[in-house]
Amino acid sequence: xxxxxxxxxxxxxxxxxxxxxxxxxxxxxxxxxxxxxxxxxxxxxxxxxxxxxxxxxxxxxxxxxxxxxxxxxxxxxxxxxxxxxxxxxxxxxxxxxxxxxxxxxxxxxxxxxxxxxxxxxxxxxxxxxxxxxxxxxxxxxxxxxxxxxxxxxxxxxxxxxxxxxxxxxxxxxxxxxxxxxxxxxxxxxx
Amino acid sequence: xxxxxxxxxxxxxxxxxxxxxxxxxxxxxxxxxxxxxxxxxxxxxxxxxxxxxxxxxxxxxxxxxxxxxxxxxxxxxxxxxxxxxxxxxxxxxxxxxxxxxxxxxxxxxxxxxxxxxxxxxxxxxxxxxxxxxxxxxxxxxxxxxxxxxxxxxxxxxxxxxxxxxxxxxxxxxxxxxxxxxxxxxxxxxx
DNA sequence: TCTCTTTATGTCAGCCACTGACATTATAAG
DNA sequence: CTTATAATGTCAGTGGCTGACATAAAGAGA
Numbered sequence: 001x002x003x004x005x006x007x008x009x010x011x012x013x014x015x016x017x018x019x020x021x022x023x024x025x026x027x028x029x030x031x032x033x034x035x036x037x038x039x040x041x042x043x044x045x046x047x048x049x050x051x052x053x054x055x056x057x058x059x060x061x062x063x064x065x066x067x068x069x070x071x072x073x074x075x076x077x078x079x080x081x082x083x084x085x086x087x088x089x090x091x092x093x094x095x096x097x098x099x100x101x102x103x104x105x106x107x108x109x110x111x112x113x114x115x116x117x118x119x120x121x122x123x124x125x126x127x128x129x130x131x132x133x134x135x136x137x138x139x140x141x142x143x144x145x146x147x148x149x150x151x152x153x154x155x156x157x158x159x160x161x162x163x164x165x166x167x168x169x170x171x172x173x174x175x176x177x178x179x180x181x182x183x184x185x186x187x188x189x190x
Numbered sequence: 191x192x193x194x195x196x197x198x199x200x201x202x203x204x205x206x207x208x209x210x211x212x213x214x215x216x217x218x219x220x221x222x223x224x225x226x227x228x229x230x231x232x233x234x235x236x237x238x239x240x241x242x243x244x245x246x247x248x249x250x251x252x253x254x255x256x257x258x259x260x261x262x263x264x265x266x267x268x269x270x271x272x273x274x275x276x277x278x279x280x281x282x283x284x285x286x287x288x289x290x291x292x293x294x295x296x297x298x299x300x301x302x303x304x305x306x307x308x309x310x311x312x313x314x315x316x317x318x319x320x321x322x323x324x325x326x327x328x329x330x331x332x333x334x335x336x337x338x339x340x341x342x343x344x345x346x347x348x349x350x351x352x353x354x355x356x357x358x359x360x361x362x363x364x365x366x367x368x369x370x371x372x373x374x375x376x377x378x379x380x
Numbered sequence: 381t382c383t384c385t386t387t388a389t390g391t392c393a394g395c396c397a398c399t400g401a402c403a404t405t406a407t408a409a410g
Numbered sequence: 411c412t413t414a415t416a417a418t419g420t421c422a423g424t425g426g427c428t429g430a431c432a433t434a435a436a437g438a439g440a
Contacts (some may be wrong), residue, residue, distance in 0.1 A: 003388045003435055029425065043389055045427060119313045120306040141373060148338075183331060192416045193406055219396065230419055235398060 009047050009057075011037040016054045017100060020107045025114060052117045055104055058097055059121050063128050065090045070132040079133055079142065083150035084177060087157070091169050094158070102162060126151055153180050199237050199247075201227040206244045207290060210297045215304060242307045245294055248287055249311050253318050255280045260322040269323055269332065273340035274367060277347070281359050284348070292352060316341055343370050 015036035019028040030051050031041040048054045069086035077085070094101070108114040126147045133143035157176035161169045205226035209218040220241050221231040238244045259276035267275070284291070298304040316337045323333035347366035351359045 005388065008388085030427085031425085040390055041426090042391080042428090046389080049427095051426065116306055116310040120309045123309045123313075192408090193418075195417065198417085220398085221396085231397090232399090232420080233418055236418080239398095241397065 005047075008037060008039055008043065012039070012044060012047060013054055013057065013100070017103050017107070020055075021103050025107060025111045052114055055108065055114065056117060056121055058100070059125065062090060062093065063125055065093055066125075066129055067132045070129065071135070073136070075136070079138055079146035080150065082133065082136070083129070083146065083153075084173075087150075087154050087173055088170070091173070095169055105162065122151070122155075149180070153177055195237075198227060198229055198233065202229070202234060202237060203244055203247065203290070207293050207297070210245075211293050215297060215301045242304055245298065245304065246307060246311055248290070249315065252280060252283065253315055255283055256315075256319055257322045260319065261325070263326070265326070269328055269336035270340065272323065272326070273319070273336065273343075274363075277340075277344050277363055278360065281363070285359050295352065312341070312345075339370070343367055 012033055016028070016033045019033055019036065029041075030044050033054070034041045034044040037044075044054075048057070066086050066089075069089040070082055073082045073085055108118050126144075129151060130140075130144045130147035133146055134140055138146070153176045154173070156179070157169065157172040160172040160175060161167065167175075202223055206218070206223045209223055209226065219231075220234050223244070224231045224234040227234075234244075238247070256276050256279075259279040260272055263272045263275055298308050316334075319341060320330075320334045320337035323336055324330055328336070343366045344363070346369070347359065347362040350362040350365060351357065357365075
């Protein structure tokens with residue numbers, strides 16, 4: 001019965017990426033994005049609660065995927081191993097989205113309001129992951145800490161991946177976890 | 191030569207707190223705040239870059255005070271001790287602002303857009319503190335970690351302080367640091 | 381093929397956050 | 411009592427975002 005709503009949504013995301021890259025976020029109006037996608041401004045705001053959110057829809061998919069992987073992990077695994085596994089599980093998802101997430105990064109980094117939203121989304125993701133760990137019986141404080149540290153590692157891995165190297169995301173993840181190990185080992189000193 | 195600009199700014203902050211508490215953030219217009227302070231909407235936006243910011247001006251003072259205390263701390267102190275000292279230094283500042291920070295908390299907690307700003311400000315504060323620690327010769331990774339952990343302790347202390355107890359902020363800080371010690375000691379197990 | 385129903389979209393009016401440009405006041409220095 | 415300076419007032423305008431109602435697309439059933 002419904003129209004092809006997914007398609008419209010996708011076209012608006014693409015249009016937004018193009019326009020934001022060309023002219024910047026502030027210089028692009030919601031009406032322009034909608035027009036390029038062949039719809040009306042009103043339709044834009046029916047799909048996205050605000051103009052910024054057109055850049056952050058993928059985050060929820062990642063959030064759900066991580067939660068699911070954590071839920072299904074073997075019961076005997078310690079928190080860090082659970083996260084390692086979860087990150088490996090979402091690797092294809094992240095790799096498939098690189099085309100979009102790379103310009104997205106530049107757009108966000110260039111705009112304070114978008115940085116604000118990004119930070120908030122990150123905090124929310126940390127909370128979701130911490131909750132998922134808690135449901136495995138891990139005490140809240142340790143779950144929160146593991147979530148924070150784990151997502152820091154994931155973020156670092158993605159940073160490496162977006163660097164000019166040709167390494168795969170899986171390799172970058174392995175490197176990032178190794179750096180964490182080195183850091184923890186070195187901290188034994190003081 | 192200038193008019194009493196500080197006074198106007200202060201009146202707008204008070205007016206905003208009152209109106210936000212009474213009617214909520216979204217239901218209060220910038221023009222209403224300005225009118226209650228005896229000025230124009232335009233003047234409001236000359237003092238605050240946006241409507242939310244009227245609730246976040248104190249943050250910069252705290253940020254500056256912390257940075258200064260960290261800079262002046264004895265060279266031999268380890269990061270956590272530096273932060274402990276800095277938090278003690280800003281205790282009177284925080285205690286003097288309790289009248290405002292308490293309603294502020296409720297207003298912010300009730301509004302997602304304000305929570306977003308709060309999270310961003312917190313992240314910025316962590317960055318500033320980490321920088322200040324770095325300038326004392328602490329390596330970036332450890333400085334960032336100490337800043338994050340330290341501000342978590344401070345936040346927890348303030349949470350305790352805002353609880354229904356009659357404890358002083360200094361007492362709450364001591365308790366929060368003790369909890370950190372216990373947590374670290376317990377983590378020795380795994 | 382023709383309804384009929386459901387859902388997405390179009391249209392329109394309107395509020396409010398925020399800004400630029402220029403005029404006007406208050407304050408303190410002389 | 412001037413006068414220079416910084417703060418405020420005034421006004422018009424843009425754009426984000428919303429509610430209400432009308433319209434169009436697409437599938438289900440006759």
